[in-house]
Amino acid sequence: MNNQEPIIKKFTDFMLIKGLSQNTQESYFYAINCLARHVKKSPEDINLDEIQQYILYLINEKKYANSSCIVHIAAFRMFYKEFLRLDESKFYLPRRIERKTKPQILSHDEIWQLFDHSYNLKHKTLLITAYSAGLRVSEVVSLKVKDIDSERMLIRVEAGKGGKDRYTILSDFLLGQLRVYWKAFQPKDWLFERRYRPDEHLCTRTAERIYRDAKERSGITKKGNMHLLRHSFATHMLESGIDLDSLQKLLGHSSITSTMKYLHLTSYRLKKIKSPMDTFMKKYHTKLKGNISEHHPRRYVVR
Numbered sequence: 001m002n003n004q005e006p007i008i009k010k011f012t013d014f015m016l017i018k019g020l021s022q023n024t025q026e027s028y029f030y031a032i033n034c035l036a037r038h039v040k041k042s043p044e045d046i047n048l049d050e051i052q053q054y055i056l057y058l059i060n061e062k063k064y065a066n067s068s069c070i071v072h073i074a075a076f077r078m079f080y081k082e083f084l085r086l087d088e089s090k091f092y093l094p095r096r097i098e099r100k101t102k103p104q105i106l107s108h109d110e111i112w113q114l115f116d117h118s119y120n121l122k123h124k125t126l127l128i129t130a131y132s133a134g135l136r137v138s139e140v141v142s143l144k145v146k147d148i149d150s151e152r153m154l155i156r157v158e159a160g161k162g163g164k165d166r167y168t169i170l171s172d173f174l175l176g177q178l179r180v181y182w183k184a185f186q187p188k189d190w191l192f193e194r195r196y197r198p199d200e201h202l203c204t205r206t207a208e209r210i211y212r213d214a215k216e217r218s219g220i221t222k223k224g225n226m227h228l229l230r231h232s233f234a235t236h237m238l239e240s241g242i243d244l245d246s247l248q249k250l251l252g253h254s255s256i257t258s259t260m261k262y263l264h265l266t267s268y269r270l271k272k273i274k275s276p277m278d279t280f281m282k283k284y285h286t287k288l289k290g291n292i293s294e295h296h297p298r299r300y301v302v303r
Contacts, residue, residue: 007044008032014083023138023204031075044084048091051076055093070096104222106232114211117218123210125181126192126202130226132174134233134251137211137226141202143191145182150175157252166252 011032015025036043038057039050058064058072073096080091106114111131118124130140133155147156153175154167178191187193190201211226222228230251237247248256 007042011043011079011083015078021138022142023136026204027071028075028078031072032079035072035076043079048093051080051093066096103228103231104224105235106220106222106228108236110218110220110222111229111232113218114214114220118210118214120210121181121184122192123214125177126207126210127214127229128174128177129191130207131229131233132171133168134230134237135168136230137204137207141192141204141207143201144189145187145191147191148175148178164252164254166249168250168252 008029012025012029015028020028032043035046035051035054038054039046041050055069055073055076058069064072073093077093080086115124115128118127126140129135129143130137133140135143135155135157139157142158143155144158147158148170149156149167150170153170153172155170157166157168185193188198190198192202192207194200194202194206208226211229224231234247234251237250238244244256
């Protein structure tokens with residue numbers, strides 16, 4: 001819609017001034033555009049009732065995930081309350097409750113299947129980079145060639161979440177993969193350039209599609225987007241014995257609390273935990289031997 005371009009441009013400038021990440025800007029821009037196309041009006045002419053009906057449409061008909069609904073509502077709140085400055089009497093959307101669900105984790109075999117079913121060299125390298133370095137999708141598409149430090153075996157992540165720079169690990173396997181990839185594509189600035197616009201990096205939606213297609217081809221049914229690779233990286237690192245403080249630095253978490261959630265996803269810690277019954281039986285099994293049937297243990301009844 002040509003008549004909505006000026007207001008959208010101003011909103012884009014507003015988000016840039018506010019300092020929102022590129023990923024958040026793209027998500028909010030997408031949400032406002034989808035709303036305008038659905039209602040068939042310029043965004044500033046859409047009323048509160050139409051916005052609420054659209055949200056219900058996303059929930060009931062489009063079956064959007066709770067996290068996606070939260071992003072759309074956040075975009076509407078910023079556009080109408082902060083950008084257009086509508087007061088509560090003219091615009092009010094309740095904050096949707098964010099459900100804390102534990103993400104599923106890909107096993108080592110599933111990770112390998114994912115790579116094995118990505119037949120395009122560029123796509124395969126993108127997925128391997130995201131997993132082996134524990135990167136967010138917005139971080140992996142924003143990598144530059146100069147960010148790969150092969151001498152120190154590190155990857156520089158510039159302006160990650162919260163605008164912070166950090167370093168994460170560069171694996172030997174990934175370095176070899178990147179060398180093969182560079183010889184084939186020879187990227188100049190961005191590591192993963194857009195196909196017809198080499199001066200721009202790959203967008204996050206394209207990266208998500210690459211992940212989704214590879215997951216479908218490999219037959220993986222676990223739910224989740226490309227961020228599942230980052231979850232899997234963190235969990236596998238903990239299972240290999242890395243300490244929380246080091247993992248926090250690799251992931252770029254501002255709080256250790258964010259990193260600690262991965263403790264609940266690791267299986268190796270559960271395997272190390274012994275039931276008190278095992279300790280109990282080691283001490284008292286000789287005394288209880290006459291009361292427990294060795295052949296029919298289920299017949300023993302505690303009175």
